[in-house]
Amino acid sequence: xxxxxxxxxxxxxxxxxxxxxxxxxxxxxxxxxxxxxxxxxxxxxxxxxxxxxxxxxxxxxxxxxxxxxxxxxxxxxxxxxxxxxxxxxxxxxxxxxxxxxxxxxxxxxxxxxxxxxxxxxxxxxxxxxxxxxxxxxxxxxxxxxxxxxxxxxxxxxxxxxxxxxxxxxxxxxxxxxxxxxxxxxxx
Amino acid sequence: xxxxxxxxxxxxxxxxxxxxxxxxxxxxxxxxxxxxxxxxxxxxxxxxxxxxxxxxxxxxxxxxxxxxxxxxxxxxxxxxxxxxxxxxxxxxxxxxxxxxxxxxxxxxxxxxxxxxxxxxxxxxxxxxxxxxxxxxxxxxxxxxxxxxxxxxxxxxxxxxxxxxxxxxxxxxxxxxxxxxxxxxxxxxxxxxxxxxxxxxxxxxxxxxxxxxxxxxxxxxx
Numbered sequence: 001x002x003x004x005x006x007x008x009x010x011x012x013x014x015x016x017x018x019x020x021x022x023x024x025x026x027x028x029x030x031x032x033x034x035x036x037x038x039x040x041x042x043x044x045x046x047x048x049x050x051x052x053x054x055x056x057x058x059x060x061x062x063x064x065x066x067x068x069x070x071x072x073x074x075x076x077x078x079x080x081x082x083x084x085x086x087x088x089x090x091x092x093x094x095x096x097x098x099x100x101x102x103x104x105x106x107x108x109x110x111x112x113x114x115x116x117x118x119x120x121x122x123x124x125x126x127x128x129x130x131x132x133x134x135x136x137x138x139x140x141x142x143x144x145x146x147x148x149x150x151x152x153x154x155x156x157x158x159x160x161x162x163x164x165x166x167x168x169x170x171x172x173x174x175x176x177x178x179x180x181x182x183x184x185x186x187x
Numbered sequence: 188x189x190x191x192x193x194x195x196x197x198x199x200x201x202x203x204x205x206x207x208x209x210x211x212x213x214x215x216x217x218x219x220x221x222x223x224x225x226x227x228x229x230x231x232x233x234x235x236x237x238x239x240x241x242x243x244x245x246x247x248x249x250x251x252x253x254x255x256x257x258x259x260x261x262x263x264x265x266x267x268x269x270x271x272x273x274x275x276x277x278x279x280x281x282x283x284x285x286x287x288x289x290x291x292x293x294x295x296x297x298x299x300x301x302x303x304x305x306x307x308x309x310x311x312x313x314x315x316x317x318x319x320x321x322x323x324x325x326x327x328x329x330x331x332x333x334x335x336x337x338x339x340x341x342x343x344x345x346x347x348x349x350x351x352x353x354x355x356x357x358x359x360x361x362x363x364x365x366x367x368x369x370x371x372x373x374x375x376x377x378x379x380x381x382x383x384x385x386x387x388x389x390x391x392x393x394x395x396x397x398x399x400x401x402x403x404x405x406x407x408x
Contacts, residue, residue: 024239038395049239063241073333075261078326082258087251090244091236116232158394159269 021054021101021177026137028173030064030092032146034071035164043071043080048173052138054101060140062173063093083156089119094144094171096129106132113144115151122150138175143168250326257323264319271312272391275349275384278305282377283363299363303356306380310353313387317346334393341390348383352376 031044050062066086071077081087095114109131113124129142147165148155155162244250283297320342331339355376359369369376 047242049236049241051235051239061235061239063236063239065242065244067244071333073335074329074331075335075338076333078254078329079258079261082251082254085251087244087247087254090246091241093232093236095232 021058023052023054023058023102023138023175024178025050025062026174026176028062028171030062030069031170032069033168033170035166036158037161038158041071041076043069043077045069048171050173050175051178052099052175056101058096058099058101060096060099061093062171063091066090066092079156084118084151084153086118089117092117099129100131102131102133102138106130113142115144115146117146118151118153120151136177139172140175141170141172143170253324253326257326260319260323264316264323267312267316267319268387269391271309271316272384272387274305274309275313275380275387278302278309279381279384281305282380299360303360306353306356310349313349317342337393338390341386341393345383345386345390348379348386352379352383355379 025048027046028048029044029046030048031042034041034043045064045068047068048062048064050060052061053059066084067077067081067090069077069080071080093116095116096111097114099111100109107130108128110126111129113127113129115122115124124145127142127145129140132139132141146167146169148163148167149165155165157163281297281302283299283302355373358371359373359376362369362373
């Protein structure tokens with residue numbers, strides 16, 4: 001075996017192992033809020049998945065299936081699924097690169113949220129994210145200031161009145177440390 | 188010799204591999220190699236979603252087409268139902284009746300022809316609205332919940348009431364045209380019309396009051 005190839009194999013074996021600083025989702029909630037002249041609707045999901053891969057800073061990915069969101073009304077959920085082209089683009093994902101390393105001090109930090117939704121991507125710059133390390137669990141909270149027009153989503157109307165373009169998505173996700181498992185770093 | 192391309196390539200490969208090895212063995216994880224890299228996109232993101240075990244369906248254009256058709260038909264249903272509610276509600280106030288005057292004689296009030304015409308317009312719009320609701324495709328894996336369920340329950344009230352009101356209205360109209368006072372089952376025409384229109388308006392109201400959203404909040408929070 002040539003030395004360069006051996007070195008590359010060894011390097012990749014190390015590189016794909018989960019580090020002690022990597023995290024995976026323990027539990028969490030994504031909640032969207034839709035505002036219409038006649039009422040305000042909240043819909044959400046607990047089925048959140050994700051990974052945090054850390055080095056000098058962390059690379060965060062949190063995602064959920066679009067059809068896992070429930071607002072308490074099946075017709076509205078199906079209409080939401082249609083409007084956001086959920087059958088063609090089944091996942092919503094939020095990525096944060098250069099997320100600061102978790103520390104024992106709770107605090108807020110400004111990050112860029114890279115959102116993939118309805119087949120499009122949009123980066124929300126300078127969004128505030130709050131982190132807290134409690135009993136070994138990392139809690140990350142924040143709001144994606146999502147606007148439907150950023151993703152080419154046509155605003156649905158009820159009684160001829162369209163909903164507001166702003167559709168903020170709150171996230172509250174708990175992460176636990178990932179156990180080292182070569183070949184499964186979540187990336 | 189330094190400019191020999193093959194040798195230079197091999198050296199750079201070895202250097203890159205050694206750098207990875209040194210970084211990894213120093214306890215710095217793979218994430219550091221992605222510092223400053225843009226967020227994943229396209230196929231890369233899809234692969235990452237698979238890696239984190241996200242249970243998403245494969246992209247399904249047929250399902251999307253069914254969702255589009257369903258939404259399209261339900262929007263028509265909504266518009267036609269709102270249009271139907273106007274003549275049906277108006278007709279409650281146009282109903283012809285018999286009024287007793289000061290001398291104790293009865294006289295007719297209102298126009299049966301106008302009442303019948305407005306009623307038939309409302310019925311046509313109502314049946315068209317019902318057609319679109321009935322024909323909208325069902326989506327596999329979905330069950331009715333929240334306001335939609337209440338909306339559907341109310342349809343079991345207003346649909347038969349509207350059919351009965353229409354049939355009995357026709358009977359009452361022919362009795363009047365024959366110079367008879369309205370009698371028998373035809374007398375209950377107005378009761379069915381009021382029940383049907385009331386249930387129809389209630390089915391609009393439940394969409395406004397949005398019982399389901401509160402259920403959703405409890406479910407999520």
